Amino acid sequence: MLKIENIDVYYGAIHALKGISAEVNEGEIVTLIGANGAGKSTILRTISGLLKPKAGQINFEGKSIAGVVAQDIVKLGISQVPEGRRVFANMSVLENLELGAYIRNDKKGIQEDMENVFVKFPRLAERRSQLAGTLSGGEQQMLAMGRALMSRPRLLLLDEPSMGLAPLLVKEIFSIIKEINASGTTVLLVEQNAHMALSIAHRAYVLETGRITLSGDAKELAASEEIRKAYLGG
Protein backbone atom coordinates (compact mmCIF):
# COMPACT_ATOMS: atom_id res chain seq x y z
CA MET A 1 0.00 0.00 0.00
CA LEU A 2 2.73 2.46 1.04
CA LYS A 3 6.26 2.02 -0.14
CA ILE A 4 9.07 4.32 0.89
CA GLU A 5 12.31 3.91 -1.01
CA ASN A 6 15.59 5.46 -0.06
CA ILE A 7 14.33 8.86 0.97
CA ASP A 8 16.60 11.64 2.14
CA VAL A 9 15.08 14.52 4.03
CA TYR A 10 16.82 17.66 5.21
CA TYR A 11 15.95 20.54 7.50
CA GLY A 12 18.21 23.14 5.97
CA ALA A 13 21.64 21.65 6.51
CA ILE A 14 20.46 18.99 8.95
CA HIS A 15 20.26 15.61 7.30
CA ALA A 16 17.31 14.13 9.21
CA LEU A 17 16.51 11.01 7.16
CA LYS A 18 19.33 9.13 5.49
CA GLY A 19 18.12 6.69 2.87
CA ILE A 20 15.05 5.38 4.64
CA SER A 21 13.12 2.52 3.05
CA ALA A 22 10.00 1.01 4.56
CA GLU A 23 6.77 -0.55 3.54
CA VAL A 24 3.25 -0.78 4.90
CA ASN A 25 0.89 -3.39 3.51
CA GLU A 26 -2.84 -3.04 3.37
CA GLY A 27 -4.54 -4.05 6.61
CA GLU A 28 -1.40 -3.92 8.74
CA ILE A 29 -0.42 -2.04 11.83
CA VAL A 30 3.21 -1.13 11.35
CA THR A 31 5.08 0.62 14.09
CA LEU A 32 8.11 2.84 13.89
CA ILE A 33 10.05 3.05 17.12
CA GLY A 34 13.15 4.94 18.07
CA ALA A 35 14.66 7.39 20.52
CA ASN A 36 14.04 11.12 20.65
CA GLY A 37 15.27 12.85 17.55
CA ALA A 38 15.65 9.64 15.57
CA GLY A 39 13.49 11.04 12.78
CA LYS A 40 10.16 9.33 13.37
CA SER A 41 8.01 12.43 13.07
CA THR A 42 10.07 13.51 10.09
CA ILE A 43 9.05 10.35 8.26
CA LEU A 44 5.36 10.96 8.93
CA ARG A 45 5.66 14.63 7.99
CA THR A 46 7.29 13.60 4.73
CA ILE A 47 4.59 11.05 3.92
CA SER A 48 1.95 13.68 4.64
CA GLY A 49 3.59 16.15 2.28
CA LEU A 50 4.62 18.71 4.89
CA LEU A 51 8.24 17.99 3.96
CA LYS A 52 9.67 17.14 0.60
CA PRO A 53 12.29 14.43 0.25
CA LYS A 54 15.47 15.53 -1.49
CA ALA A 55 15.89 12.08 -2.98
CA GLY A 56 14.01 8.81 -3.07
CA GLN A 57 10.51 7.66 -3.81
CA ILE A 58 7.26 7.34 -1.92
CA ASN A 59 4.49 5.33 -3.49
CA PHE A 60 0.96 5.06 -2.21
CA GLU A 61 -1.36 2.57 -3.86
CA GLY A 62 0.92 2.56 -6.86
CA LYS A 63 1.10 6.34 -7.28
CA SER A 64 4.20 8.37 -6.60
CA ILE A 65 3.42 10.89 -3.85
CA ALA A 66 6.83 12.31 -3.02
CA GLY A 67 6.48 16.07 -3.43
CA VAL A 68 2.68 16.07 -3.51
CA VAL A 69 1.49 18.91 -1.27
CA ALA A 70 -0.11 18.13 2.09
CA GLN A 71 -3.66 19.14 1.22
CA ASP A 72 -3.66 16.72 -1.70
CA ILE A 73 -2.20 13.84 0.29
CA VAL A 74 -5.30 13.87 2.50
CA LYS A 75 -7.46 13.57 -0.59
CA LEU A 76 -5.51 10.48 -1.63
CA GLY A 77 -6.55 8.76 1.60
CA ILE A 78 -3.72 9.37 4.05
CA SER A 79 -4.53 11.14 7.27
CA GLN A 80 -2.21 12.05 10.13
CA VAL A 81 -2.66 12.51 13.86
CA PRO A 82 0.34 14.74 14.49
CA GLU A 83 2.65 14.68 17.47
CA GLY A 84 1.29 16.78 20.29
CA ARG A 85 -2.24 16.33 18.88
CA ARG A 86 -2.42 19.83 17.41
CA VAL A 87 -6.16 20.20 17.89
CA PHE A 88 -7.62 23.60 17.06
CA ALA A 89 -7.83 24.77 20.64
CA ASN A 90 -9.92 27.85 19.87
CA MET A 91 -12.63 25.77 18.24
CA SER A 92 -15.23 23.39 19.56
CA VAL A 93 -14.99 19.61 19.39
CA LEU A 94 -17.63 19.66 16.68
CA GLU A 95 -15.76 22.23 14.61
CA ASN A 96 -12.56 20.23 14.90
CA LEU A 97 -14.34 17.19 13.55
CA GLU A 98 -15.88 19.25 10.76
CA LEU A 99 -12.42 20.42 9.78
CA GLY A 100 -11.32 16.80 9.72
CA ALA A 101 -13.93 16.30 7.00
CA TYR A 102 -12.82 19.44 5.14
CA ILE A 103 -12.10 17.60 1.89
CA ARG A 104 -15.51 15.98 1.81
CA ASN A 105 -18.81 17.34 0.63
CA ASP A 106 -21.21 14.52 1.43
CA LYS A 107 -23.14 16.07 4.30
CA LYS A 108 -24.90 12.86 5.21
CA GLY A 109 -21.78 10.74 5.22
CA ILE A 110 -19.99 13.34 7.34
CA GLN A 111 -22.86 13.32 9.81
CA GLU A 112 -22.73 9.53 10.03
CA ASP A 113 -18.99 9.46 10.52
CA MET A 114 -19.27 12.07 13.21
CA GLU A 115 -21.73 9.87 15.06
CA ASN A 116 -19.31 6.98 14.63
CA VAL A 117 -16.55 9.04 16.19
CA PHE A 118 -18.83 9.78 19.13
CA VAL A 119 -19.56 6.08 19.50
CA LYS A 120 -15.86 5.30 19.45
CA PHE A 121 -15.07 8.15 21.86
CA PRO A 122 -18.11 8.66 24.10
CA ARG A 123 -16.19 11.24 26.09
CA LEU A 124 -16.14 13.51 23.07
CA ALA A 125 -19.87 13.14 22.60
CA GLU A 126 -20.53 14.72 25.97
CA ARG A 127 -18.22 17.57 25.12
CA ARG A 128 -19.15 18.32 21.56
CA SER A 129 -19.63 22.06 22.11
CA GLN A 130 -16.67 22.43 24.43
CA LEU A 131 -13.59 24.28 23.18
CA ALA A 132 -10.89 21.78 22.23
CA GLY A 133 -8.31 23.75 24.23
CA THR A 134 -10.17 23.03 27.44
CA LEU A 135 -10.15 19.25 26.95
CA SER A 136 -7.78 17.07 28.97
CA GLY A 137 -4.72 15.66 27.22
CA GLY A 138 -6.38 12.30 26.74
CA GLU A 139 -9.54 13.84 25.36
CA GLN A 140 -7.47 15.95 22.99
CA GLN A 141 -5.77 12.78 21.76
CA MET A 142 -9.16 11.23 21.13
CA LEU A 143 -10.29 14.34 19.32
CA ALA A 144 -7.18 14.40 17.16
CA MET A 145 -7.80 10.76 16.25
CA GLY A 146 -11.48 11.34 15.58
CA ARG A 147 -10.61 14.36 13.47
CA ALA A 148 -8.16 12.32 11.39
CA LEU A 149 -10.78 9.61 10.85
CA MET A 150 -13.27 12.15 9.52
CA SER A 151 -11.50 12.21 6.17
CA ARG A 152 -12.10 8.45 5.86
CA PRO A 153 -8.43 7.59 5.44
CA ARG A 154 -7.27 4.25 4.14
CA LEU A 155 -3.92 4.83 5.80
CA LEU A 156 -3.80 6.44 9.23
CA LEU A 157 -0.53 7.88 10.50
CA LEU A 158 -0.30 8.21 14.27
CA ASP A 159 2.53 10.14 15.90
CA GLU A 160 3.03 9.17 19.53
CA PRO A 161 -0.59 8.81 20.59
CA SER A 162 0.52 7.72 24.06
CA MET A 163 2.49 10.89 24.76
CA GLY A 164 1.79 12.25 28.22
CA LEU A 165 -1.11 9.92 28.97
CA ALA A 166 -1.70 7.83 32.09
CA PRO A 167 -1.18 4.04 31.60
CA LEU A 168 -4.88 3.26 31.72
CA LEU A 169 -5.63 5.80 29.04
CA VAL A 170 -2.76 4.53 26.91
CA LYS A 171 -4.36 1.10 27.03
CA GLU A 172 -7.68 2.54 25.98
CA ILE A 173 -6.14 4.45 23.09
CA PHE A 174 -4.25 1.40 21.89
CA SER A 175 -7.32 -0.79 21.97
CA ILE A 176 -9.09 1.83 19.89
CA ILE A 177 -6.20 1.79 17.42
CA LYS A 178 -6.64 -1.95 17.12
CA GLU A 179 -10.35 -1.46 16.57
CA ILE A 180 -9.74 1.14 13.86
CA ASN A 181 -7.37 -1.28 12.17
CA ALA A 182 -9.81 -4.16 12.48
CA SER A 183 -12.46 -2.13 10.72
CA GLY A 184 -10.22 -1.83 7.69
CA THR A 185 -7.87 1.13 8.14
CA THR A 186 -4.18 0.50 7.71
CA VAL A 187 -2.09 2.08 10.48
CA LEU A 188 1.44 3.41 10.65
CA LEU A 189 2.17 4.04 14.30
CA VAL A 190 5.11 6.05 15.63
CA GLU A 191 5.82 5.39 19.27
CA GLN A 192 8.26 5.89 22.11
CA ASN A 193 6.30 3.38 24.11
CA ALA A 194 7.88 0.44 22.29
CA HIS A 195 6.32 -2.13 24.56
CA MET A 196 2.75 -1.09 23.82
CA ALA A 197 3.45 -0.44 20.16
CA LEU A 198 5.05 -3.85 19.57
CA SER A 199 2.18 -5.54 21.36
CA ILE A 200 -0.42 -4.37 18.85
CA ALA A 201 1.67 -4.10 15.67
CA HIS A 202 2.17 -6.72 13.01
CA ARG A 203 5.54 -5.44 11.95
CA ALA A 204 8.01 -2.89 13.20
CA TYR A 205 10.92 -0.71 12.13
CA VAL A 206 13.54 0.62 14.47
CA LEU A 207 14.95 4.00 13.64
CA GLU A 208 18.24 5.43 14.91
CA THR A 209 19.47 8.90 13.93
CA GLY A 210 17.85 8.91 10.54
CA ARG A 211 18.55 5.29 9.59
CA ILE A 212 16.53 2.12 9.93
CA THR A 213 18.61 -0.30 11.96
CA LEU A 214 16.19 -3.16 12.50
CA SER A 215 12.93 -4.34 11.07
CA GLY A 216 10.74 -7.38 11.17
CA ASP A 217 7.87 -9.11 12.82
CA ALA A 218 6.71 -7.19 15.88
CA LYS A 219 6.53 -10.22 18.17
CA GLU A 220 10.01 -11.33 17.20
CA LEU A 221 11.44 -7.87 17.70
CA ALA A 222 9.75 -7.60 21.08
CA ALA A 223 11.49 -10.80 22.08
CA SER A 224 14.92 -9.88 20.70
CA GLU A 225 17.72 -9.09 23.08
CA GLU A 226 18.71 -5.87 21.27
CA ILE A 227 15.28 -4.34 21.42
CA ARG A 228 14.67 -5.31 24.98
CA LYS A 229 17.90 -3.69 26.07
CA ALA A 230 17.49 -0.51 24.08
CA TYR A 231 13.78 0.17 24.16
CA LEU A 232 12.00 -2.01 26.65
CA GLY A 233 14.12 -1.33 29.70
CA GLY A 234 15.95 -4.66 29.86
Next chain:
Amino acid sequence: MDFSITQQFLQQLINGISLGSIYALIALGYTMVYGIIKLINFAHGDIYMVGAYVAFFATTTLKLSFFPALIVSMVVAAIVGMTIERLAYRPLRKAPRIAILITAIGVSLLLEYGGMLLVTPQPRTFPALFESQVYTFGNIVVNSQQVIILAISVVLMVILTFVVQRTKIGKAMRAVSFDTDAARLMGIDVDRVISMTFAIGSALAAAAGMLVGVYYNSIDPLMGIMPGLKAFVAAVLGGIGVIPGAMLGGIIMGVIEAMVSGFISSTFRDAAAFAILIIILLFKPSGLLGKNVREKV
Protein backbone atom coordinates in the same frame (compact mmCIF):
# COMPACT_ATOMS: atom_id res chain seq x y z
CA MET B 1 -25.19 73.82 31.70
CA ASP B 2 -25.18 70.18 32.77
CA PHE B 3 -27.78 69.46 30.18
CA SER B 4 -25.75 70.87 27.35
CA ILE B 5 -22.66 68.91 28.38
CA THR B 6 -24.71 65.75 28.23
CA GLN B 7 -25.95 66.75 24.83
CA GLN B 8 -22.49 67.60 23.65
CA PHE B 9 -21.37 64.21 24.92
CA LEU B 10 -24.12 62.38 23.06
CA GLN B 11 -23.42 64.34 19.92
CA GLN B 12 -19.74 63.46 20.01
CA LEU B 13 -20.60 59.86 20.82
CA ILE B 14 -22.66 59.66 17.64
CA ASN B 15 -19.93 61.31 15.58
CA GLY B 16 -17.36 59.05 17.17
CA ILE B 17 -19.25 55.86 16.52
CA SER B 18 -19.73 56.63 12.86
CA LEU B 19 -16.08 57.60 12.44
CA GLY B 20 -15.10 54.60 14.54
CA SER B 21 -17.00 52.17 12.37
CA ILE B 22 -14.84 53.34 9.46
CA TYR B 23 -11.72 52.59 11.49
CA ALA B 24 -13.23 49.26 12.47
CA LEU B 25 -13.81 48.24 8.86
CA ILE B 26 -10.19 49.02 8.02
CA ALA B 27 -8.87 47.47 11.23
CA LEU B 28 -10.56 44.17 10.36
CA GLY B 29 -8.31 43.74 7.34
CA TYR B 30 -5.18 44.41 9.39
CA THR B 31 -6.20 41.99 12.06
CA MET B 32 -7.33 39.19 9.75
CA VAL B 33 -4.16 39.30 7.68
CA TYR B 34 -2.04 39.48 10.81
CA GLY B 35 -3.97 36.58 12.32
CA ILE B 36 -3.19 34.42 9.35
CA ILE B 37 0.33 35.29 8.19
CA LYS B 38 1.58 37.52 11.03
CA LEU B 39 2.12 40.37 8.62
CA ILE B 40 1.34 44.00 9.34
CA ASN B 41 0.12 44.82 5.88
CA PHE B 42 1.19 48.45 5.62
CA ALA B 43 -0.41 48.70 2.20
CA HIS B 44 -3.84 48.09 3.70
CA GLY B 45 -4.65 51.78 4.25
CA ASP B 46 -3.94 52.37 0.58
CA ILE B 47 -6.41 49.70 -0.43
CA TYR B 48 -8.96 51.84 1.36
CA MET B 49 -7.89 54.71 -0.89
CA VAL B 50 -8.15 52.46 -3.95
CA GLY B 51 -11.66 51.53 -2.86
CA ALA B 52 -12.61 55.19 -2.55
CA TYR B 53 -11.31 55.94 -6.05
CA VAL B 54 -12.99 52.94 -7.61
CA ALA B 55 -16.23 54.08 -6.01
CA PHE B 56 -15.59 57.60 -7.28
CA PHE B 57 -15.17 56.48 -10.87
CA ALA B 58 -18.03 54.00 -10.56
CA THR B 59 -20.39 56.77 -9.50
CA THR B 60 -19.07 59.50 -11.80
CA THR B 61 -17.81 57.85 -14.99
CA LEU B 62 -20.06 54.81 -14.84
CA LYS B 63 -22.88 56.73 -13.18
CA LEU B 64 -23.70 53.87 -10.87
CA SER B 65 -25.82 54.47 -7.82
CA PHE B 66 -24.63 53.86 -4.29
CA PHE B 67 -25.06 50.12 -3.83
CA PRO B 68 -23.81 48.96 -7.22
CA ALA B 69 -20.81 51.27 -6.81
CA LEU B 70 -20.17 49.85 -3.35
CA ILE B 71 -20.15 46.32 -4.75
CA VAL B 72 -17.88 47.27 -7.65
CA SER B 73 -15.47 49.00 -5.30
CA MET B 74 -15.37 46.04 -2.92
CA VAL B 75 -14.84 43.54 -5.73
CA VAL B 76 -12.08 45.55 -7.40
CA ALA B 77 -10.30 46.09 -4.08
CA ALA B 78 -10.58 42.38 -3.31
CA ILE B 79 -8.88 41.60 -6.62
CA VAL B 80 -6.19 44.22 -5.98
CA GLY B 81 -5.60 42.80 -2.49
CA MET B 82 -5.31 39.24 -3.77
CA THR B 83 -2.99 40.35 -6.54
CA ILE B 84 -0.69 42.15 -4.12
CA GLU B 85 -0.56 39.09 -1.91
CA ARG B 86 0.13 36.81 -4.85
CA LEU B 87 2.84 38.94 -6.42
CA ALA B 88 4.51 40.68 -3.50
CA TYR B 89 3.96 38.66 -0.34
CA ARG B 90 3.61 35.03 -1.32
CA PRO B 91 7.10 34.71 -2.83
CA LEU B 92 8.45 35.96 0.52
CA ARG B 93 6.38 33.70 2.74
CA LYS B 94 9.45 31.80 3.92
CA ALA B 95 11.75 34.83 3.99
CA PRO B 96 12.57 36.62 7.26
CA ARG B 97 9.62 38.60 8.57
CA ILE B 98 11.42 41.92 8.11
CA ALA B 99 11.72 41.37 4.34
CA ILE B 100 7.99 41.04 3.86
CA LEU B 101 7.35 44.01 6.15
CA ILE B 102 9.62 46.21 4.05
CA THR B 103 7.90 44.90 0.94
CA ALA B 104 4.56 45.95 2.43
CA ILE B 105 5.90 49.47 2.93
CA GLY B 106 7.08 49.41 -0.67
CA VAL B 107 3.68 48.32 -1.91
CA SER B 108 2.11 51.08 0.14
CA LEU B 109 4.32 53.73 -1.45
CA LEU B 110 3.69 52.23 -4.87
CA LEU B 111 -0.07 52.52 -4.42
CA GLU B 112 0.19 56.08 -3.08
CA TYR B 113 2.49 57.51 -5.70
CA GLY B 114 1.35 55.21 -8.49
CA GLY B 115 -2.11 56.44 -7.59
CA MET B 116 -0.97 60.05 -7.94
CA LEU B 117 0.36 59.31 -11.39
CA LEU B 118 -2.83 57.62 -12.39
CA VAL B 119 -5.44 59.93 -10.93
CA THR B 120 -3.40 63.10 -10.22
CA PRO B 121 -2.60 64.31 -6.70
CA GLN B 122 -5.52 66.74 -6.73
CA PRO B 123 -8.25 65.89 -4.28
CA ARG B 124 -11.51 64.98 -5.97
CA THR B 125 -14.96 65.92 -4.86
CA PHE B 126 -16.93 62.82 -4.16
CA PRO B 127 -20.41 63.16 -5.62
CA ALA B 128 -23.33 63.48 -3.25
CA LEU B 129 -25.15 60.20 -3.71
CA PHE B 130 -27.92 61.01 -1.31
CA GLU B 131 -29.98 63.98 -0.49
CA SER B 132 -28.33 64.80 2.75
CA GLN B 133 -30.96 64.76 5.43
CA VAL B 134 -30.40 66.06 8.88
CA TYR B 135 -32.31 64.63 11.78
CA THR B 136 -32.38 66.62 14.98
CA PHE B 137 -33.25 65.30 18.37
CA GLY B 138 -33.25 68.22 20.72
CA ASN B 139 -29.85 69.73 20.04
CA ILE B 140 -28.36 66.51 18.78
CA VAL B 141 -27.80 66.34 15.07
CA VAL B 142 -27.52 63.16 13.07
CA ASN B 143 -27.14 63.29 9.34
CA SER B 144 -28.10 60.64 6.84
CA GLN B 145 -24.46 59.90 5.95
CA GLN B 146 -23.78 58.92 9.53
CA VAL B 147 -26.78 56.63 9.53
CA ILE B 148 -25.63 55.02 6.29
CA ILE B 149 -22.06 54.58 7.51
CA LEU B 150 -23.26 52.93 10.66
CA ALA B 151 -25.86 50.73 8.93
CA ILE B 152 -23.45 49.51 6.25
CA SER B 153 -20.68 48.88 8.75
CA VAL B 154 -22.96 46.89 11.00
CA VAL B 155 -24.29 44.83 8.11
CA LEU B 156 -20.78 44.11 6.83
CA MET B 157 -19.55 43.14 10.27
CA VAL B 158 -22.51 40.83 10.81
CA ILE B 159 -21.85 39.17 7.45
CA LEU B 160 -18.15 38.86 8.27
CA THR B 161 -18.87 37.31 11.64
CA PHE B 162 -21.23 34.85 10.02
CA VAL B 163 -18.67 33.93 7.36
CA VAL B 164 -15.86 33.46 9.87
CA GLN B 165 -17.92 31.54 12.41
CA ARG B 166 -20.23 29.45 10.30
CA THR B 167 -18.93 28.83 6.81
CA LYS B 168 -16.38 26.32 5.65
CA ILE B 169 -13.98 28.98 4.41
CA GLY B 170 -14.34 30.83 7.73
CA LYS B 171 -13.50 27.72 9.70
CA ALA B 172 -10.56 27.11 7.40
CA MET B 173 -9.39 30.67 8.05
CA ARG B 174 -9.53 30.15 11.79
CA ALA B 175 -7.74 26.83 11.46
CA VAL B 176 -4.94 28.29 9.36
CA SER B 177 -4.52 31.20 11.72
CA PHE B 178 -4.30 28.87 14.70
CA ASP B 179 -1.98 26.22 13.28
CA THR B 180 -1.01 26.28 9.63
CA ASP B 181 0.52 22.82 9.43
CA ALA B 182 -2.36 21.19 11.25
CA ALA B 183 -4.70 22.96 8.82
CA ARG B 184 -2.73 21.52 5.90
CA LEU B 185 -3.16 18.06 7.38
CA MET B 186 -6.93 18.60 7.18
CA GLY B 187 -6.60 19.10 3.44
CA ILE B 188 -6.96 22.88 3.62
CA ASP B 189 -5.30 24.75 0.77
CA VAL B 190 -3.49 27.36 2.85
CA ASP B 191 -2.58 29.57 -0.10
CA ARG B 192 -6.20 29.81 -1.10
CA VAL B 193 -7.26 30.68 2.43
CA ILE B 194 -4.63 33.43 2.65
CA SER B 195 -5.80 34.77 -0.69
CA MET B 196 -9.40 34.83 0.53
CA THR B 197 -8.34 36.64 3.67
CA PHE B 198 -6.72 39.39 1.64
CA ALA B 199 -9.82 39.57 -0.54
CA ILE B 200 -12.19 39.95 2.38
CA GLY B 201 -10.01 42.44 4.25
CA SER B 202 -9.52 44.53 1.13
CA ALA B 203 -13.22 44.54 0.32
CA LEU B 204 -14.02 45.81 3.81
CA ALA B 205 -11.39 48.55 3.49
CA ALA B 206 -12.86 49.56 0.13
CA ALA B 207 -16.29 49.87 1.70
CA ALA B 208 -14.75 52.12 4.34
CA GLY B 209 -13.12 54.18 1.60
CA MET B 210 -16.37 54.71 -0.20
CA LEU B 211 -18.21 55.58 3.01
CA VAL B 212 -15.57 58.18 3.84
CA GLY B 213 -15.95 59.62 0.37
CA VAL B 214 -19.66 59.93 0.96
CA TYR B 215 -19.10 61.43 4.42
CA TYR B 216 -16.33 63.95 3.77
CA ASN B 217 -16.97 64.48 0.03
CA SER B 218 -13.28 64.58 -0.70
CA ILE B 219 -10.74 61.94 -1.61
CA ASP B 220 -7.05 62.04 -2.55
CA PRO B 221 -4.28 59.49 -3.19
CA LEU B 222 -2.75 59.94 0.26
CA MET B 223 -6.05 59.69 2.13
CA GLY B 224 -5.21 56.17 3.31
CA ILE B 225 -2.16 57.04 5.38
CA MET B 226 -3.67 58.49 8.54
CA PRO B 227 -6.83 56.35 8.75
CA GLY B 228 -4.67 53.34 7.92
CA LEU B 229 -2.35 54.15 10.80
CA LYS B 230 -5.23 54.73 13.17
CA ALA B 231 -6.99 51.57 12.10
CA PHE B 232 -3.78 49.66 12.66
CA VAL B 233 -3.54 51.06 16.16
CA ALA B 234 -7.22 50.25 16.66
CA ALA B 235 -6.50 46.65 15.69
CA VAL B 236 -3.62 46.49 18.17
CA LEU B 237 -5.77 48.14 20.82
CA GLY B 238 -8.51 45.55 20.37
CA GLY B 239 -5.99 42.72 20.28
CA ILE B 240 -4.36 42.08 16.92
CA GLY B 241 -5.56 38.88 15.29
CA VAL B 242 -8.87 39.03 17.15
CA ILE B 243 -11.80 39.99 14.92
CA PRO B 244 -14.20 41.41 17.55
CA GLY B 245 -11.16 43.26 18.92
CA ALA B 246 -10.76 45.16 15.68
CA MET B 247 -14.41 46.20 15.76
CA LEU B 248 -14.18 47.34 19.37
CA GLY B 249 -10.80 49.02 18.87
CA GLY B 250 -12.08 50.94 15.87
CA ILE B 251 -15.13 52.23 17.68
CA ILE B 252 -13.10 53.24 20.74
CA MET B 253 -10.60 55.03 18.54
CA GLY B 254 -13.35 56.96 16.79
CA VAL B 255 -15.11 57.87 20.01
CA ILE B 256 -11.94 59.07 21.73
CA GLU B 257 -11.11 61.19 18.73
CA ALA B 258 -14.56 62.74 18.61
CA MET B 259 -14.58 63.42 22.33
CA VAL B 260 -11.20 65.12 22.24
CA SER B 261 -12.20 67.28 19.30
CA GLY B 262 -15.51 68.10 20.92
CA PHE B 263 -14.37 68.85 24.44
CA ILE B 264 -10.76 69.88 24.11
CA SER B 265 -9.63 70.84 20.66
CA SER B 266 -9.43 69.15 17.32
CA THR B 267 -5.77 70.16 17.16
CA PHE B 268 -5.00 67.68 19.91
CA ARG B 269 -7.32 65.08 18.49
CA ASP B 270 -4.73 62.68 17.14
CA ALA B 271 -2.19 63.23 19.91
CA ALA B 272 -4.74 62.61 22.62
CA ALA B 273 -6.17 59.59 20.87
CA PHE B 274 -2.74 58.00 20.56
CA ALA B 275 -1.83 58.92 24.15
CA ILE B 276 -4.91 57.19 25.49
CA LEU B 277 -4.15 54.18 23.37
CA ILE B 278 -0.63 54.00 24.72
CA ILE B 279 -2.02 54.10 28.24
CA ILE B 280 -4.48 51.30 27.53
CA LEU B 281 -1.75 49.20 25.97
CA LEU B 282 0.52 49.77 28.97
CA PHE B 283 -2.06 48.05 31.11
CA LYS B 284 -3.16 45.50 28.55
CA PRO B 285 -0.30 44.85 26.16
CA SER B 286 -2.11 42.12 24.27
CA GLY B 287 -5.00 44.46 23.57
CA LEU B 288 -8.45 44.68 25.07
CA LEU B 289 -9.73 41.37 23.70
CA GLY B 290 -6.36 39.81 22.99
CA LYS B 291 -5.62 36.70 24.91
CA ASN B 292 -2.59 34.54 25.37
CA VAL B 293 -4.02 31.14 24.64
CA ARG B 294 -1.68 28.38 25.64
CA GLU B 295 -1.92 25.05 23.94
CA LYS B 296 -2.08 22.02 26.12
CA VAL B 297 0.71 19.58 25.40
